[in-house]
Amino acid sequence: MTTAPWRDPALPAAVRVADLLSRMTLEEKTAQLYGVWVGAATDGEEVAPLQREMTAEYDWAELIALGLGQLTRSFGTAPVDPALGAQALARAQRRIAAAGRFGIPAVAHEECLAGFTAWGATAYPVPLAWGATFDPPLVEELGRHIGHDLRSVGVHQGLAPVLDVVRDPRWGRVEETIGEDPYLVGTIGTAYVRGLESAGIVATLKHFAGYASSAGARNLAPVRAGVREFADVTLPPFEMALREGGARSVMAAYNETDGVPASADPRLLTELLRDDWGFTGTVVSDYFGIGFLETLHRVAGSPAEAAHRALEAGVDIELPTLKCYGKPLVAAVRAGTVPESLVDRAARRVLLQKCELGLLDEDWQPEPAGPVDLDSTANRALARRLAEESxxxxxxxxxxxxxxxxxxxxxxxxxxxxxxxxxxxxxxxxxxxxxxxxxxxxxxxxxxxxxxxxxxxxxxxxxxxxxxxxxxxxxxxxxxxxxxxxxxxxxxxxxxxxxxxxxxxxxxxxxxxxxxxxxxxxxxxxxxxxxxxxxxxxxxxxxxxxxxxxxxxxxxxxxxxxxxxxxxxxxxxxxxxxxxxxxxxxxxxxxxxxxxxxxxxxxxxxLAGEVSNLDPTPLYAFGHGRSYTTFAWEDFEGTDPEIGTDGSYALSLTVRNTGDRDGAEVVQLYLHDPVASVTRPDVRLIGYHRLGLTPGESRRLTFRFHTDLSAFTDRSGSRVVEPGALELRLALSSAEVRHTAHLTLTGPVRVLGPGRRLRCETHECD
Known part of the structure; x- marks a missing residue:
């Protein structure tokens, strides 16, 4: 095996993986498609709902003889000293590699929603606090710190960030989200992904897609979002984090949308994610999500049928532990009810990612590189700064x-x-x-x-x-x-x-x-x-x-x-x-x-109006926040207000700190579309910039708006830019407008493809 082509790091990854797959048995291929949660409780208060029913029994020695795709939460299951945990994980990886014919270790994954979820690791502010900073560079630094900590103990993949857009704040997981605006969620979430991936950690976007839109704000409730809400609010953060952040994994959500569970939806996980967006990484299930196709959604009659539906849709890996992708899947393939090509497709994606991580190389290193400190002075300083800004x-x-x-x-x-x-x-x-x-x-x-x-x-x-x-x-x-x-x-x-x-x-x-x-x-x-x-x-x-x-x-x-x-x-x-x-x-x-x-x-x-006695106007609007100093917004100007439907527009202003102490101002840019072919949000965020200024200091700030940012999903389901009037509003919040630019878009309706521009560029100067 040491001289086989799949062991040669000089060969292209696709060639190596094709060679390896050709040598594997069906059982060895399916073994790459599930994780094992060692030490997880199956009864008592520690378990999640239905955890016991969703966990299959297995013999560890027998299991790893076939290889293993993932190891679930070695650090996040019970209190363990980080240094000892790193040694234990390395021992487990050596056992896995030694037991299988090919010597391939597992991908170890952990939660890292607000820091590495491990004993002794820095507990950072939650993602909703990241959103409150309006500071993507700071959040990118956060992702980088967390990524280095994960790598230092032998972890490869982090299950974060959450890119769900808040639709009802009664939902319990609001704290895990970045906010209620897709542009803010997308830009902050993408920054975190860049940081995590820069440290060599596979970032996993979740929950794809629609999870936060559950009816009545109930966890796992059905989603009744329309096509336009799904396309224009739910999906953009994921698209941005994949295209601009380089995330290498996506987690399929628990929810169903219009009767179709995400884990059994090929239009979502294959046609949109892979064919339209060009995603080439792995899709993992949310914990027990494949089994839920049988028990909660009832779109499958057995674990084998649930495995078939999930594989067909595009779910490559079953987490957190084996239930459907193990023996039930093997038996179904042997019986001819599940095509082996679906197993090959998923295994190829898993092994390509392992190849990227160096886990197919003969000299892969399971040992931690040095001393382990998951709550370093630098981490705490970053946690303090993030908290202060939030x-x-x-x-x-x-x-x-x-x-x-x-x-x-x-x-x-x-x-x-x-x-x-x-x-x-x-x-x-x-x-x-x-x-x-x-x-x-x-x-x-x-x-x-x-x-x-x-x-x-x-x-x-x-x-x-x-x-x-x-x-x-x-x-x-x-x-x-x-x-x-x-x-x-x-x-x-x-x-x-x-x-x-x-x-x-x-x-x-x-x-x-x-x-x-x-x-x-x-x-x-x-x-x-x-x-x-x-x-x-x-x-x-x-x-x-x-x-x-x-x-x-x-x-x-x-x-x-x-x-x-x-x-x-x-x-x-x-x-x-x-x-x-x-x-x-x-x-x-x-x-x-x-x-x-x-x-x-x-x-x-x-919005509030005479047709109802209920006034939904918030007490404090999105983007609101006060300071102990004051700022003046001066010398506002814009370029030619008439542009084509494929044009761009620049607007500038000078922000001056007129108070007696240092402070930071967050200038926000909103779009108002007076008339469109479908109803549109009255205003929506399309840009922002955080400026730190000393007393008396001023900076000139320019926003470069491209018409792609005015696009929306029309009646036909296409994403379009329509001609007509637009307003760009520079504001302190969604309800506090300081300056308005009136634009007219001319020319034909323009249909956008996957390469559309996703963000408004900003530039600051003296």
Missing amino acids: VVLLDNPDGLLPLAPGTRITVVGPRAADALAMLGCYSFPSHVLTHHPDVPPGVDIPTLLDSLRTELPDAKVTFAEGCGVSDPDRSGFEEAVARASEADVCVAVLGDRAGLFGRGTSGEGCDVADLRLPGVQGDFLDALVGTGVPVVLVLLTGRPYALGRWDGLLGAVVQAFFPGEEGGPAVAGVLSGRINPSGRLPVSVPRVPGGQPWTYLQPPLG
Whole structure:
């Protein structure tokens, strides 16, 4: 075997893989198509719903004799010291290679949604916080750091980023998304992919596609999105991350759309993804997703039939462990009910990726390259910067913030003194350690209470919890209200507890009926406001909550979306004034808890009007965020307002910091299409740029708009640019317009192909 062509790194990958496939038995080929989840529980509170039923029994020695496609979450299943875990993974890989005829190791994959989900690894802010930064270069750096950590312990593939666009914020997994706008999701997600891939890690885009559009915001519920919503809102982030980010894997979503499950949809996974977009990587199932074709969707009558439908659609790898692609698939091929060519097609893709990763080479190296430190000083500094940029100052009407250094502060609320308040559901402490209560977190996570005391050492800070996150107990109200009444200011720290499948108020399977604050937190806030003492509301959440009930009653409102292990110091820095807040909302904050679902991407009939008594206008719009300094937008100008349907337009302005401290402004560009052949969102984001400026400093900023960015899906299903009037709006948010350029597009309707332009280029100069 050592002299076979498939071992020769000088040959093209396709030639090597073709030679290898010709030597493999059917069993050896199918073995490349599934993962094994060693150590995963099959009963008790640790398991996901249906996990026990979806896990087949196997004999490890017998299994690896055939080879193995994937190893599932060696680090993310139970607490393990990272250095010891790296050694254990290397031993497992050597065993796998030694057992099979071809000596090929598995692809090891892990979750990396908000950092490497491993004990002792940096817990970064959740993706919704990435969206709040409006800072793609910073998120690319994040992806690179996470990728290097994964590689340092022998991991090859990361199951991230989530590119679902929020359609209903009641959905439990909002914290995992980047926001409610496809352009923001696409640009931030693509940056993360570039960072991860630059470190040699296979980035896996999920969940493809439509998962976040579930009816009633229920996890795994059917999706009833129309053709245009799917094409113009759901798909663009994936297209951008594949074309511009170079992602090498895609995860098929759990959901069905119009009766067709994603894992059994060849139009989605083959015709669109591969034929139209040119994707050549691997498609993996979401965990147990292939088995769900039989048990949940009921479009298959057996594991073998589920395997057939998934392979035919284009799912190459079954995760997290074998159920359908093992013996049931082999038997079906032997019986002639599943063509072996489908197995060959999937195995070829898997082996091509292994070839790219060097796993077909004789000298592949399973050992870690050096010392393992998954929470380095550099990681923590990056986590701090990301957290600081993501904090959004929603309101500060009378300048209560920053807090005075020597003031009397009462801190209250269920999130103030709990380190887990900083973390989302896919952080290791929230995801795994809840089942191991005797194991320490593995990383230092300062609480907001401790951070505020450190930040303001001369202030007199007292604390009373007041209430829990979701329980109905009000017995703590009295003490908290009494302490607040004695203070100069009350800092109320409210929000979510991340968890899984109903064990939290935010997270996978933690959907909500409406957008009221969890538990009795709303009533607690009423009691605090009733004291007459100024209240600063700090929200540590995984989704937006309705705040109209307290509009005009609060001294200030600060929003942080699970800001990670350095979130406490970051939020405290905003409260003290050490940090000038620069985050912007990646999701709208509603005024009332009902009237949902609603995002800002609404056509005219989705906006407030006389035809309904329900006003869906948000309290704080998408893109909103305040600062402790001020900015002037000056000298706005544009080029010739008449352009062809294949033309471009430049608009420029000068942004000046007119305040007395450093700050960052986020200039946002929105498109308004007054008349189109189908209804369009009233406004939608097509560009943005983050500018950091010192006092008195100014920068000239130019946006270069191409008409491709005005395209949409017409009645025939084609993506078109139509002639007619357009407006380009430079704005502070989707609702706060500073300058407008009026354009006229001339010429014929233009139909766009897969090579269309996906982003608005920006340029800044002195």
